[in-house]
Amino acid sequence: MASANALPQTGPVRFWDRLNISTKRVIWAWAFLAVPIIFYAGIRFYPTFQAFWLSLTNWDLLRPAQFIGFANYQKMFADPVFWKVFQNTFLYLIIGTPVSLVVSFVIAYYLDRVKLMHGFIRALYFLPFLTTAAAMGWVWRWFYQPVPIGVINGFLSSFGIPQQPFLRSVDQALFSILIPAIWAGLGFQIIIFMAGLRAIPNTFYEAAKIDGLGDWAILRKITIPLLKPTTVFLVVFSSIGFLRIFDQVYNMTSNDPGGPLNSTKPLVLMIYQTAFSSYQMGYAAAQTVVLFTILLIVSLLQLYVLREKK
Amino acid sequence: MTMASTKELAANSRDIRPGRIITWTLLLIGGLIMITPLLFMFSTSLKTSGQVYDLRLIPAAPTLDNYIKVLGDGRFMQWFFNSTLIAVTVTISNVFFDSLVGYTLAKFEFRGRYFIFLAILSTLMIPTEMLVIPWYLMSSQLGWLNSYWGIMFPGMMTAFGTFLMKQFFEGVPNDFLEAARVDGLNEFTIWWKIAMPMVVPAISALAIFTFLGNWTAFFWPLIVTTSKELYTLPVGISSFSAEASIQWELIMTGAAIGTIPTLLVFLLLQRYIVRGVMLAGLKG
Numbered sequence: 001m002a003s004a005n006a007l008p009q010t011g012p013v014r015f016w017d018r019l020n021i022s023t024k025r026v027i028w029a030w031a032f033l034a035v036p037i038i039f040y041a042g043i044r045f046y047p048t049f050q051a052f053w054l055s056l057t058n059w060d061l062l063r064p065a066q067f068i069g070f071a072n073y074q075k076m077f078a079d080p081v082f083w084k085v086f087q088n089t090f091l092y093l094i095i096g097t098p099v100s101l102v103v104s105f106v107i108a109y110y111l112d113r114v115k116l117m118h119g120f121i122r123a124l125y126f127l128p129f130l131t132t133a134a135a136m137g138w139v140w141r142w143f144y145q146p147v148p149i150g151v152i153n154g155f156l157s158s159f160g161i162p163q164q165p166f167l168r169s170v171d172q173a174l175f176s177i178l179i180p181a182i183w184a185g186l187g188f189q190i191i192i193f194m195a196g197l198r199a200i201p202n203t204f205y206e207a208a209k210i211d212g213l214g215d216w217a218i219l220r221k222i223t224i225p226l227l228k229p230t231t232v233f234l235v236v237f238s239s240i241g242f243l244r245i246f247d248q249v250y251n252m253t254s255n256d257p258g259g260p261l262n263s264t265k266p267l268v269l270m271i272y273q274t275a276f277s278s279y280q281m282g283y284a285a286a287q288t289v290v291l292f293t294i295l296l297i298v299s300l301l302q303l304y305v306l307r308e309k310k
Numbered sequence: 311m312t313m314a315s316t317k318e319l320a321a322n323s324r325d326i327r328p329g330r331i332i333t334w335t336l337l338l339i340g341g342l343i344m345i346t347p348l349l350f351m352f353s354t355s356l357k358t359s360g361q362v363y364d365l366r367l368i369p370a371a372p373t374l375d376n377y378i379k380v381l382g383d384g385r386f387m388q389w390f391f392n393s394t395l396i397a398v399t400v401t402i403s404n405v406f407f408d409s410l411v412g413y414t415l416a417k418f419e420f421r422g423r424y425f426i427f428l429a430i431l432s433t434l435m436i437p438t439e440m441l442v443i444p445w446y447l448m449s450s451q452l453g454w455l456n457s458y459w460g461i462m463f464p465g466m467m468t469a470f471g472t473f474l475m476k477q478f479f480e481g482v483p484n485d486f487l488e489a490a491r492v493d494g495l496n497e498f499t500i501w502w503k504i505a506m507p508m509v510v511p512a513i514s515a516l517a518i519f520t521f522l523g524n525w526t527a528f529f530w531p532l533i534v535t536t537s538k539e540l541y542t543l544p545v546g547i548s549s550f551s552a553e554a555s556i557q558w559e560l561i562m563t564g565a566a567i568g569t570i571p572t573l574l575v576f577l578l579l580q581r582y583i584v585r586g587v588m589l590a591g592l593k594g
Contacts, residue, residue, distance in 0.1 A: 024497075026420040029420045029423075030420070032410050032413075032418075032498075036407055036411045036430075036467055039407075039466065040429065040430060043466075044433040045429075047441045047445060054444070110336075111337055116334060124344055124345050127345055128348070130522060130575075130576050131526070132526035132543070132544045134543075134544035134548040135351075135565035136347065136569075138561050138562070139347045139348075140347065142354075142561070143350070148363045151350060151365055154365050183347075187344075191588060192588070194588075250532075268529075272529075272533075275446070276446075281443055288440040288442075292436070296435060
């Protein structure tokens with residue numbers, strides 16, 4: 001900021017005065033952008049290229065990085081743990097995204113029409129979005145404990161339903177983590193859907209009513225089609241969120257992150273462990289390149305879908 | 311639930327009184343289920359260790375002993391301080407730089423503007439996870455590991471914030487800026503004194519988002535900090551598991567302390583936050 005202010009004044013005053021207005025403005029613009037350009041170049045672009053480069057090396061923090069070609073990628077694609085993790089990541093995605101979208105749409109659709117205590121009810125749905133996964137991970141782990149501690153098992157046993165292992169089971173753990181992950185993001189999606197619903201001009205609804213359409217027909221023929229940009233945005237936003245899931249998994253399985261038996265481990269957790277538990281930086285960088293590629297495909301699909309039907 | 315109420319509404323499209331009552335009740339019940347984990351967390355934080363197994367929501371004899379115990383442990387206060395300092399600093403930096411860049415891209419004509427715009431836009435495609443390994447390398451070479459700066463530096467500016475601000479600055483009429491120029495104000499003053507006050511809603515949305523995002527941030531702080539003194543609150547709360555026996559009432563108190571600040575921010579600024587989410591979602 002100091003540099004932005006000082007730049008025009010440090011030069012000889014006459015020189016500055018002789019410049020025409022538009023030249024002055026160009027100089028101002030670059031002065032404003034100087035620090036940000038250094039930031040984006042040094043902290044976004046350079047590290048991106050470095051990650052690609054590191055993925056082709058055997059760097060392990062101790063010895064200097066050596067170029068080893070695609071060996072990391074070969075190792076990864078031959079590793080059954082990677083494929084297990086890949087499968088888990090897509091399970092989070094293909095269950096998490098549709099479930100959270102349908103639930104948040106239904107809630108937004110009805111909440112939008114509610115006048116009585118609207119703000120209060122909306123707040124109830126939104127509050128979980130403001131929590132941190134580290135704190136909520138503990139609450140949910142406590143919920144999933146066996147009796148006499150666990151709230152959910154206590155609730156089930158009062159109906160005579162047998163104890164469930166939840167986080168301790170290879171079959172249930174992933175779903176037990178998915179529920180808090182959906183829970184935490186629901187409020188955001190509801191608010192966005194409501195904003196989208198409000199943005200639909202009333203004239204459409206009035207015209208539909210005159211044509212004698214019922215609520216169900218209006219929903220199908222007007223609301224859902226006109227809500228498409230919002231829906232596409234949320235599909236992508238939520239997909240990227242589930243593909244990058246980490247906090248919830250790490251904090252609910254912290255005795256054995258990603259366990260039991262890798263049954264809950266997503267890609268980002270594998271990256272974290274490869275890099276910062278076993279210090280195979282080169283190998284971890286290769287995994288980040290895979291994540292980058294998947295996210296890029298999802299983003300490009302969004303652009304494609306929006307362009308196609310508009 | 312949904313099918314039933316949909317039919318309910320469809321059947322009574324003219325006279326939907328009973329349908330409305332059912333919808334409202336279901337929405338309220340759903341909302342209460344949503345905050346159940348929070349209620350149990352607060353409730354348990356007010357119980358003694360002997361009452362933890364009593365799963366009633368309202369503690370028989372509520373006590374603040376757990377809070378005194380947890381906050382009395384100096385580390386927790388330290389983590390709270392670290393989180394606050396980091397979130398506030400990063401927020402100030404984002405409000406300043408994202409606005410400045412957004413304004414420059416919206417209101418200045420110069421060669422290369424579109425290129426800079428696209429370059430910053432393209433960083434949205436790069437996931438943090440891909441950058442953490444180079445950042446870690448950079449931090450260890452420059453001695454930034456285990457420092458506040460090390461935790462903060464990756465988030466000092468964001469492409470998202472820049473675009474949000476650019477969108478809003480585009481709506482500021484040029485006449486105001488020209489009038490200021492005629493009055494002889496320099497460009498920095500025009501931005502700071504004339505343009506910034508006209509986009510206050512966007513600034514507040516950006517500030518709230520940046521603060522919440524950094525307060526709850528976990529992945530990078532977990533990587534860059536190894537000494538307990540520098541943990542942020544989420545990393546500190548997460549590290550409880552390393553300790554031998556789990557005392558649920560103390561854990562829940564820690565979790566509650568980590569949650570209270572964001573809930574307070576929400577209660578105070580609810581209107582701005584909801585509007586901010588809507589703005590960000592529609593424009594972002």
